[in-house]
Amino acid sequence: MESRQVIETVAKACDDKRAEGIVVLDMKEVSLIADYFLICEASNERQVQAIAREVKDVADSHNIDIKRMEGFDQARWVLVDLGDIVCHIFHREERSYYNLEKLWGDAPQLEVNL
Template sequence: MGSKEMAEKIVGILEEKKAKDLNTIDIRDISVLADYFIICSGTSTTHIKTLADEVEEKMQEAGVELLHKEGYNSARWILLDYGDVVLHIFHEEDRGFYNLERLWADGVMKHRQ
């Protein structure tokens, strides 16, 4: 699965689980870290864990290996690293503080919700 298809699949999963303020940032032309960052918010720690769990389960079913996971226990900011696609799931209250969209403003952003 290519990085664009992987990003689209993750976004679809997040939309089904009612992720808030869902953005995809294409960083292929500005970074070697990944091709896409996906950033979204959850309304509670339970919602955030549900989003992460669903993405992890569906991507595993699709044969895509999770390379790294951070922040699951606190569930204020969970990062799921799929190599070319990195997902950031924030608690609504914390997202503005880190403001990753501003940090990666040179990328091409696609706002979903």
């Protein structure tokens, strides 16, 4: 599966669990960390975990390799490393504090079909 298809699949999984503020940043020209960042938020820890679980389940069902998942137990900022794509699932308060969109402001945003 190509990166763009993975992004669409993961974004839909986030949206299915009512993630808010879904943004995809094209990181290819600004960072060596990943080609894309998918960033979203939820209003409470349970919802953060539900979104992360859905991303994992959808990735597994599409044979998308998850390299690492961090932060699930605290559910304030869950990072799901899908190789070329890193999915950041924030608690609303943490997202505004870390403000990755501003930190990586040079990265163009991609439109995703939800």
